[in-house]
Amino acid sequence: MKISVKNLNLDIKAPLSKSVYHRELIVNFILGARGDYLNDSADDNDDIRATKSCLRSLEDTDSDTLILNCNESGSTLRFMIPVALAVKSSANKKLIFRTRGRLIERPIKELADCLAPFGVTIAKNASANEIEVTGNIGPGKYVIDGSVSSQYISGLLMALSKFDKGSEIEVTGGIASVHYIELTVAALSKYGINIEREGDTYKVPSMVQLPVPDGKFEVEGDWSNGAFLLCLGSLIRGGSAKVTGLNMESVQGDRAIMQFLKLAGISHIVEGNNIFVQDSLINPIRPSIEMDCSDIPDIVPYMAVTGAFRAYKTVLKGIRRLRIKESDRAAAITQMLSELGGNVTLEEDTITIEYIDKVPDRIVLTSSGDHRMAMAAVLCAAATGKDIELDDIDCLNKSFPEFREVVLKEMTCL
Numbered sequence: 001m002k003i004s005v006k007n008l009n010l011d012i013k014a015p016l017s018k019s020v021y022h023r024e025l026i027v028n029f030i031l032g033a034r035g036d037y038l039n040d041s042a043d044d045n046d047d048i049r050a051t052k053s054c055l056r057s058l059e060d061t062d063s064d065t066l067i068l069n070c071n072e073s074g075s076t077l078r079f080m081i082p083v084a085l086a087v088k089s090s091a092n093k094k095l096i097f098r099t100r101g102r103l104i105e106r107p108i109k110e111l112a113d114c115l116a117p118f119g120v121t122i123a124k125n126a127s128a129n130e131i132e133v134t135g136n137i138g139p140g141k142y143v144i145d146g147s148v149s150s151q152y153i154s155g156l157l158m159a160l161s162k163f164d165k166g167s168e169i170e171v172t173g174g175i176a177s178v179h180y181i182e183l184t185v186a187a188l189s190k191y192g193i194n195i196e197r198e199g200d201t202y203k204v205p206s207m208v209q210l211p212v213p214d215g216k217f218e219v220e221g222d223w224s225n226g227a228f229l230l231c232l233g234s235l236i237r238g239g240s241a242k243v244t245g246l247n248m249e250s251v252q253g254d255r256a257i258m259q260f261l262k263l264a265g266i267s268h269i270v271e272g273n274n275i276f277v278q279d280s281l282i283n284p285i286r287p288s289i290e291m292d293c294s295d296i297p298d299i300v301p302y303m304a305v306t307g308a309f310r311a312y313k314t315v316l317k318g319i320r321r322l323r324i325k326e327s328d329r330a331a332a333i334t335q336m337l338s339e340l341g342g343n344v345t346l347e348e349d350t351i352t353i354e355y356i357d358k359v360p361d362r363i364v365l366t367s368s369g370d371h372r373m374a375m376a377a378v379l380c381a382a383a384t385g386k387d388i389e390l391d392d393i394d395c396l397n398k399s400f401p402e403f404r405e406v407v408l409k410e411m412t413c414l
Contacts, residue, residue, distance in 0.1 A: 010232070050072075111152045230275060367393065
Protein backbone atom coordinates (compact mmCIF):
# COMPACT_ATOMS: atom_id res chain seq x y z
CA MET A 1 0.00 0.00 0.00
CA LYS A 2 1.22 3.49 -0.88
CA ILE A 3 0.38 6.28 1.54
CA SER A 4 0.54 10.01 0.86
CA VAL A 5 -0.27 12.61 3.51
CA LYS A 6 -0.29 16.17 2.17
CA ASN A 7 -2.24 19.39 2.61
CA LEU A 8 -4.84 17.89 4.94
CA ASN A 9 -6.77 19.81 7.57
CA LEU A 10 -8.27 17.21 9.85
CA ASP A 11 -11.03 17.64 12.43
CA ILE A 12 -11.00 14.46 14.50
CA LYS A 13 -12.53 13.20 17.71
CA ALA A 14 -10.04 11.12 19.66
CA PRO A 15 -11.02 7.44 19.99
CA LEU A 16 -12.22 6.21 23.37
CA SER A 17 -9.45 5.43 25.83
CA LYS A 18 -8.68 1.74 25.62
CA SER A 19 -7.04 1.88 29.06
CA VAL A 20 -10.10 3.37 30.73
CA TYR A 21 -12.50 1.12 28.80
CA HIS A 22 -10.76 -2.11 29.91
CA ARG A 23 -10.99 -1.06 33.54
CA GLU A 24 -14.62 0.06 33.37
CA LEU A 25 -15.63 -3.28 31.86
CA ILE A 26 -13.82 -5.33 34.50
CA VAL A 27 -14.86 -3.26 37.53
CA ASN A 28 -18.50 -3.30 36.41
CA PHE A 29 -18.30 -7.08 36.03
CA ILE A 30 -16.69 -7.62 39.43
CA LEU A 31 -19.46 -5.57 41.05
CA GLY A 32 -22.11 -7.74 39.46
CA ALA A 33 -23.16 -5.82 36.36
CA ARG A 34 -24.46 -7.99 33.57
CA GLY A 35 -26.14 -7.24 30.28
CA ASP A 36 -25.59 -5.48 26.98
CA TYR A 37 -22.41 -3.67 27.96
CA LEU A 38 -20.47 -6.89 27.30
CA ASN A 39 -21.77 -7.16 23.73
CA ASP A 40 -19.38 -6.16 20.97
CA SER A 41 -19.88 -2.75 19.42
CA ALA A 42 -18.98 -1.78 15.88
CA ASP A 43 -16.66 0.88 17.31
CA ASP A 44 -14.73 -1.51 19.57
CA ASN A 45 -11.08 -2.12 18.81
CA ASP A 46 -9.68 -5.66 18.88
CA ASP A 47 -8.31 -5.34 22.41
CA ILE A 48 -11.64 -4.26 23.88
CA ARG A 49 -13.38 -7.09 22.07
CA ALA A 50 -10.90 -9.47 23.70
CA THR A 51 -11.69 -8.24 27.20
CA LYS A 52 -15.44 -8.40 26.56
CA SER A 53 -15.05 -11.94 25.24
CA CYS A 54 -13.14 -13.04 28.35
CA LEU A 55 -15.73 -11.55 30.68
CA ARG A 56 -18.53 -13.28 28.78
CA SER A 57 -16.62 -16.55 29.18
CA LEU A 58 -16.57 -16.04 32.95
CA GLU A 59 -20.37 -16.01 32.96
CA ASP A 60 -20.24 -19.74 32.20
CA THR A 61 -20.64 -21.32 35.64
CA ASP A 62 -20.97 -24.93 34.47
CA SER A 63 -17.93 -25.77 32.36
CA ASP A 64 -14.88 -27.33 33.99
CA THR A 65 -12.64 -25.62 31.45
CA LEU A 66 -13.09 -21.96 30.55
CA ILE A 67 -11.64 -20.67 27.28
CA LEU A 68 -10.64 -17.00 27.33
CA ASN A 69 -9.60 -15.47 24.02
CA CYS A 70 -7.11 -12.64 24.58
CA ASN A 71 -6.18 -12.21 20.91
CA GLU A 72 -3.03 -9.99 20.96
CA SER A 73 -4.01 -7.90 23.98
CA GLY A 74 -1.39 -7.84 26.71
CA SER A 75 -3.72 -5.77 28.91
CA THR A 76 -6.48 -8.35 28.59
CA LEU A 77 -4.20 -11.25 29.47
CA ARG A 78 -2.51 -9.64 32.46
CA PHE A 79 -5.73 -8.20 33.84
CA MET A 80 -7.81 -11.30 33.29
CA ILE A 81 -5.54 -13.94 34.82
CA PRO A 82 -6.02 -12.66 38.39
CA VAL A 83 -9.58 -11.51 37.71
CA ALA A 84 -10.61 -14.90 36.32
CA LEU A 85 -8.94 -16.69 39.24
CA ALA A 86 -10.91 -14.54 41.67
CA VAL A 87 -14.23 -14.86 39.84
CA LYS A 88 -14.42 -18.54 38.92
CA SER A 89 -16.37 -20.60 41.41
CA SER A 90 -14.13 -23.66 41.79
CA ALA A 91 -10.42 -24.31 42.19
CA ASN A 92 -10.87 -27.36 39.97
CA LYS A 93 -11.84 -25.28 36.96
CA LYS A 94 -9.10 -24.87 34.39
CA LEU A 95 -8.52 -21.59 32.57
CA ILE A 96 -7.17 -21.62 29.01
CA PHE A 97 -6.04 -18.23 27.72
CA ARG A 98 -5.71 -18.21 23.94
CA THR A 99 -3.33 -15.74 22.33
CA ARG A 100 -2.18 -14.50 18.94
CA GLY A 101 0.93 -12.84 17.54
CA ARG A 102 3.74 -12.12 19.97
CA LEU A 103 1.52 -12.19 23.05
CA ILE A 104 2.63 -15.71 24.01
CA GLU A 105 6.23 -14.41 24.06
CA ARG A 106 5.56 -11.39 26.25
CA PRO A 107 6.55 -11.52 29.93
CA ILE A 108 4.27 -13.08 32.50
CA LYS A 109 6.80 -14.68 34.85
CA GLU A 110 6.47 -11.97 37.49
CA LEU A 111 2.74 -12.62 37.79
CA ALA A 112 3.29 -16.38 37.90
CA ASP A 113 5.87 -15.99 40.68
CA CYS A 114 3.47 -13.75 42.63
CA LEU A 115 0.57 -16.20 42.43
CA ALA A 116 2.55 -19.42 42.97
CA PRO A 117 2.47 -19.19 46.82
CA PHE A 118 -1.34 -19.30 46.57
CA GLY A 119 -1.25 -22.57 44.65
CA VAL A 120 -1.72 -21.08 41.20
CA THR A 121 0.16 -22.54 38.25
CA ILE A 122 0.64 -20.72 34.95
CA ALA A 123 2.06 -22.73 32.07
CA LYS A 124 2.71 -21.53 28.52
CA ASN A 125 2.12 -23.81 25.54
CA ALA A 126 3.91 -21.86 22.84
CA SER A 127 3.10 -24.31 20.05
CA ALA A 128 -0.64 -23.92 20.72
CA ASN A 129 -0.46 -20.20 21.56
CA GLU A 130 -2.18 -20.96 24.85
CA ILE A 131 -1.57 -20.36 28.53
CA GLU A 132 -3.08 -22.80 31.03
CA VAL A 133 -3.90 -21.49 34.50
CA THR A 134 -5.11 -23.57 37.44
CA GLY A 135 -5.90 -22.76 41.05
CA ASN A 136 -7.79 -20.02 42.86
CA ILE A 137 -6.82 -16.85 44.67
CA GLY A 138 -8.26 -15.24 47.77
CA PRO A 139 -7.54 -12.31 50.07
CA GLY A 140 -4.02 -12.06 51.42
CA LYS A 141 -0.64 -10.42 50.93
CA TYR A 142 0.77 -10.51 47.42
CA VAL A 143 4.36 -9.62 46.54
CA ILE A 144 5.15 -8.82 42.92
CA ASP A 145 7.99 -7.39 40.86
CA GLY A 146 6.56 -4.23 39.31
CA SER A 147 9.52 -3.30 37.11
CA VAL A 148 8.23 -5.08 33.98
CA SER A 149 4.53 -4.19 33.77
CA SER A 150 2.03 -2.14 35.73
CA GLN A 151 -0.70 -4.39 34.31
CA TYR A 152 0.14 -7.07 36.89
CA ILE A 153 -0.68 -4.67 39.71
CA SER A 154 -3.81 -3.34 38.04
CA GLY A 155 -5.11 -6.86 37.48
CA LEU A 156 -4.52 -7.76 41.13
CA LEU A 157 -6.15 -4.55 42.39
CA MET A 158 -9.33 -5.29 40.46
CA ALA A 159 -9.35 -9.01 41.32
CA LEU A 160 -8.75 -8.60 45.05
CA SER A 161 -11.51 -5.99 45.26
CA LYS A 162 -13.98 -8.85 44.97
CA PHE A 163 -13.28 -10.41 48.37
CA ASP A 164 -14.91 -9.76 51.74
CA LYS A 165 -11.51 -9.48 53.43
CA GLY A 166 -8.82 -6.92 52.71
CA SER A 167 -5.55 -7.58 50.88
CA GLU A 168 -2.15 -6.01 50.36
CA ILE A 169 0.00 -5.84 47.24
CA GLU A 170 3.67 -5.17 47.92
CA VAL A 171 5.49 -4.02 44.78
CA THR A 172 9.22 -4.70 44.55
CA GLY A 173 11.77 -3.63 41.95
CA GLY A 174 10.10 -0.28 41.27
CA ILE A 175 6.81 0.48 39.54
CA ALA A 176 6.67 0.74 35.76
CA SER A 177 4.08 3.10 34.21
CA VAL A 178 2.61 4.16 37.54
CA HIS A 179 0.04 6.36 35.74
CA TYR A 180 -1.73 3.23 34.54
CA ILE A 181 -2.07 2.02 38.13
CA GLU A 182 -3.54 5.42 38.99
CA LEU A 183 -6.13 4.84 36.24
CA THR A 184 -7.09 1.56 37.93
CA VAL A 185 -7.30 3.18 41.36
CA ALA A 186 -9.52 5.92 39.86
CA ALA A 187 -11.79 3.36 38.17
CA LEU A 188 -12.27 1.46 41.45
CA SER A 189 -12.78 4.64 43.45
CA LYS A 190 -15.54 5.73 41.06
CA TYR A 191 -17.60 2.77 42.26
CA GLY A 192 -16.78 3.11 45.96
CA ILE A 193 -13.67 0.88 46.24
CA ASN A 194 -10.96 3.06 47.74
CA ILE A 195 -7.39 1.79 47.39
CA GLU A 196 -4.76 3.14 49.77
CA ARG A 197 -1.10 3.40 48.88
CA GLU A 198 1.66 3.43 51.47
CA GLY A 199 5.02 3.63 49.73
CA ASP A 200 5.18 0.66 47.39
CA THR A 201 2.30 -1.18 49.06
CA TYR A 202 -1.29 -0.98 47.88
CA LYS A 203 -4.05 -1.82 50.36
CA VAL A 204 -7.27 -3.23 48.96
CA PRO A 205 -10.28 -2.89 51.30
CA SER A 206 -12.70 -5.68 52.06
CA MET A 207 -15.69 -5.72 49.77
CA VAL A 208 -18.71 -3.98 51.27
CA GLN A 209 -22.24 -3.98 49.95
CA LEU A 210 -22.13 -1.61 47.00
CA PRO A 211 -24.80 -0.79 44.43
CA VAL A 212 -24.64 -3.07 41.39
CA PRO A 213 -23.74 -0.83 38.45
CA ASP A 214 -25.88 -0.93 35.33
CA GLY A 215 -22.99 -1.28 32.91
CA LYS A 216 -23.58 2.21 31.53
CA PHE A 217 -20.49 4.39 31.69
CA GLU A 218 -18.68 7.05 29.73
CA VAL A 219 -15.12 6.65 28.51
CA GLU A 220 -12.89 9.65 27.92
CA GLY A 221 -10.76 10.18 24.83
CA ASP A 222 -7.56 8.20 24.41
CA TRP A 223 -4.32 10.14 24.89
CA SER A 224 -2.25 7.38 23.26
CA ASN A 225 -4.05 7.73 19.93
CA GLY A 226 -4.53 11.42 20.60
CA ALA A 227 -0.74 11.75 20.73
CA PHE A 228 -0.52 10.24 17.25
CA LEU A 229 -3.15 12.65 15.91
CA LEU A 230 -1.40 15.66 17.44
CA CYS A 231 1.95 14.62 15.98
CA LEU A 232 0.26 14.01 12.63
CA GLY A 233 -1.25 17.48 12.60
CA SER A 234 2.13 19.01 13.39
CA LEU A 235 3.85 17.18 10.52
CA ILE A 236 1.35 17.44 7.64
CA ARG A 237 2.94 19.81 5.17
CA GLY A 238 0.59 22.72 4.69
CA GLY A 239 -1.94 21.04 6.97
CA SER A 240 -3.30 20.85 10.49
CA ALA A 241 -5.38 18.80 12.90
CA LYS A 242 -8.03 19.70 15.42
CA VAL A 243 -8.33 16.89 17.96
CA THR A 244 -11.39 16.89 20.19
CA GLY A 245 -12.46 14.85 23.20
CA LEU A 246 -9.18 14.80 25.11
CA ASN A 247 -9.47 15.45 28.84
CA MET A 248 -6.76 17.91 29.82
CA GLU A 249 -7.11 16.81 33.46
CA SER A 250 -6.82 13.09 32.67
CA VAL A 251 -4.56 10.83 34.70
CA GLN A 252 -3.62 8.99 31.50
CA GLY A 253 0.17 9.09 31.37
CA ASP A 254 0.28 9.68 27.62
CA ARG A 255 -1.00 13.20 28.23
CA ALA A 256 2.75 13.84 28.47
CA ILE A 257 2.63 14.37 24.70
CA MET A 258 1.72 17.96 25.54
CA GLN A 259 5.09 18.35 27.25
CA PHE A 260 6.77 16.88 24.18
CA LEU A 261 4.98 19.33 21.86
CA LYS A 262 6.35 22.16 23.97
CA LEU A 263 9.89 20.76 23.94
CA ALA A 264 9.67 20.31 20.17
CA GLY A 265 8.52 23.90 19.63
CA ILE A 266 5.23 22.78 18.14
CA SER A 267 2.68 25.53 18.61
CA HIS A 268 -0.75 24.41 19.72
CA ILE A 269 -3.98 25.96 20.91
CA VAL A 270 -6.02 24.40 23.70
CA GLU A 271 -9.69 25.29 24.07
CA GLY A 272 -11.39 23.13 26.69
CA ASN A 273 -10.96 19.53 25.56
CA ASN A 274 -10.02 20.57 22.01
CA ILE A 275 -6.45 20.92 20.77
CA PHE A 276 -5.38 22.50 17.48
CA VAL A 277 -1.95 21.92 15.91
CA GLN A 278 -0.64 22.82 12.50
CA ASP A 279 2.36 22.29 10.26
CA SER A 280 5.35 22.93 12.51
CA LEU A 281 7.96 22.38 9.80
CA ILE A 282 7.87 26.11 9.07
CA ASN A 283 9.21 26.74 12.58
CA PRO A 284 12.93 26.76 13.45
CA ILE A 285 14.51 23.38 14.15
CA ARG A 286 15.25 22.87 17.85
CA PRO A 287 18.86 22.24 18.90
CA SER A 288 17.80 19.22 20.97
CA ILE A 289 14.91 17.43 22.62
CA GLU A 290 15.37 15.15 25.61
CA MET A 291 12.62 13.27 27.41
CA ASP A 292 12.24 10.44 29.89
CA CYS A 293 9.78 7.93 28.41
CA SER A 294 9.80 5.32 31.18
CA ASP A 295 6.09 5.73 31.89
CA ILE A 296 4.91 6.45 28.33
CA PRO A 297 6.26 3.65 26.10
CA ASP A 298 3.24 3.58 23.77
CA ILE A 299 3.86 7.05 22.33
CA VAL A 300 7.62 6.77 21.86
CA PRO A 301 7.28 5.84 18.14
CA TYR A 302 5.38 9.09 17.49
CA MET A 303 7.86 11.20 19.44
CA ALA A 304 10.76 9.52 17.64
CA VAL A 305 9.43 10.34 14.16
CA THR A 306 8.38 13.86 15.13
CA GLY A 307 11.69 14.53 16.86
CA ALA A 308 13.62 13.37 13.80
CA PHE A 309 12.13 16.33 11.87
CA ARG A 310 11.93 18.87 14.69
CA ALA A 311 15.38 18.80 16.36
CA TYR A 312 19.01 18.32 15.45
CA LYS A 313 19.19 15.71 18.20
CA THR A 314 16.40 13.87 19.99
CA VAL A 315 17.22 11.74 23.03
CA LEU A 316 14.46 9.49 24.35
CA LYS A 317 15.36 7.72 27.59
CA GLY A 318 13.69 4.89 29.48
CA ILE A 319 12.78 2.92 26.35
CA ARG A 320 13.82 -0.54 27.60
CA ARG A 321 10.26 -1.87 27.75
CA LEU A 322 9.65 -1.05 24.08
CA ARG A 323 11.39 -4.32 23.26
CA ILE A 324 8.55 -6.42 24.74
CA LYS A 325 5.58 -4.85 22.97
CA GLU A 326 3.69 -6.15 19.90
CA SER A 327 7.02 -5.79 18.15
CA ASP A 328 10.48 -4.90 19.38
CA ARG A 329 9.60 -1.24 18.99
CA ALA A 330 13.08 -0.02 19.83
CA ALA A 331 14.48 -2.00 16.90
CA ALA A 332 11.48 -1.16 14.70
CA ILE A 333 11.90 2.59 15.28
CA THR A 334 15.60 2.32 14.47
CA GLN A 335 14.87 0.45 11.25
CA MET A 336 12.08 2.82 10.19
CA LEU A 337 14.07 6.01 10.67
CA SER A 338 17.12 4.43 9.04
CA GLU A 339 14.99 3.72 5.96
CA LEU A 340 14.27 7.47 5.87
CA GLY A 341 18.00 8.16 5.79
CA GLY A 342 18.24 8.93 9.47
CA ASN A 343 21.14 8.30 11.83
CA VAL A 344 19.88 6.49 14.93
CA THR A 345 21.84 5.18 17.89
CA LEU A 346 20.07 2.53 19.95
CA GLU A 347 21.35 1.65 23.41
CA GLU A 348 19.80 -0.55 26.09
CA ASP A 349 17.58 2.17 27.54
CA THR A 350 18.07 5.15 25.23
CA ILE A 351 17.48 5.97 21.60
CA THR A 352 19.25 8.98 20.05
CA ILE A 353 18.02 10.38 16.74
CA GLU A 354 19.76 12.93 14.55
CA TYR A 355 17.86 15.41 12.40
CA ILE A 356 16.75 14.06 9.02
CA ASP A 357 17.16 16.64 6.26
CA LYS A 358 17.36 14.40 3.19
CA VAL A 359 15.23 11.35 2.46
CA PRO A 360 15.47 8.75 -0.33
CA ASP A 361 13.29 9.05 -3.42
CA ARG A 362 11.69 5.68 -2.68
CA ILE A 363 10.72 4.78 0.87
CA VAL A 364 9.55 1.28 1.79
CA LEU A 365 8.54 0.67 5.41
CA THR A 366 7.19 -2.20 7.51
CA SER A 367 4.69 -1.93 10.34
CA SER A 368 6.28 -5.00 11.95
CA GLY A 369 2.67 -6.13 12.50
CA ASP A 370 2.40 -3.46 15.22
CA HIS A 371 -0.37 -0.86 15.31
CA ARG A 372 1.87 1.79 16.85
CA MET A 373 4.50 1.32 14.16
CA ALA A 374 1.86 1.51 11.41
CA MET A 375 0.86 4.91 12.78
CA ALA A 376 4.52 5.91 12.96
CA ALA A 377 4.78 5.08 9.24
CA VAL A 378 1.86 7.44 8.54
CA LEU A 379 3.79 10.14 10.41
CA CYS A 380 6.78 9.43 8.17
CA ALA A 381 4.62 10.05 5.10
CA ALA A 382 3.42 13.34 6.57
CA ALA A 383 6.89 14.51 7.61
CA THR A 384 8.61 13.68 4.33
CA GLY A 385 5.80 14.78 2.03
CA LYS A 386 6.54 11.66 -0.03
CA ASP A 387 4.62 8.56 -0.96
CA ILE A 388 5.42 5.79 1.52
CA GLU A 389 5.12 2.11 0.68
CA LEU A 390 3.79 0.27 3.73
CA ASP A 391 3.28 -3.48 4.00
CA ASP A 392 0.32 -3.53 6.40
CA ILE A 393 -2.11 -1.10 7.93
CA ASP A 394 -4.79 -3.55 9.06
CA CYS A 395 -2.98 -4.01 12.39
CA LEU A 396 -4.43 -0.62 13.34
CA ASN A 397 -7.66 -2.42 14.21
CA LYS A 398 -5.98 -3.44 17.46
CA SER A 399 -6.36 0.03 18.95
CA PHE A 400 -7.71 2.46 16.35
CA PRO A 401 -10.34 0.87 14.06
CA GLU A 402 -11.77 4.36 13.43
CA PHE A 403 -8.54 5.22 11.61
CA ARG A 404 -9.98 4.14 8.27
CA GLU A 405 -13.01 6.35 8.72
CA VAL A 406 -11.48 9.49 10.22
CA VAL A 407 -7.98 9.57 8.74
CA LEU A 408 -7.42 7.03 5.99
CA LYS A 409 -10.27 8.30 3.82
CA GLU A 410 -8.58 11.72 3.76
CA MET A 411 -5.25 10.31 2.68
CA THR A 412 -4.13 9.09 -0.71
CA CYS A 413 -3.78 5.31 -0.47
CA LEU A 414 -3.03 3.14 -3.48
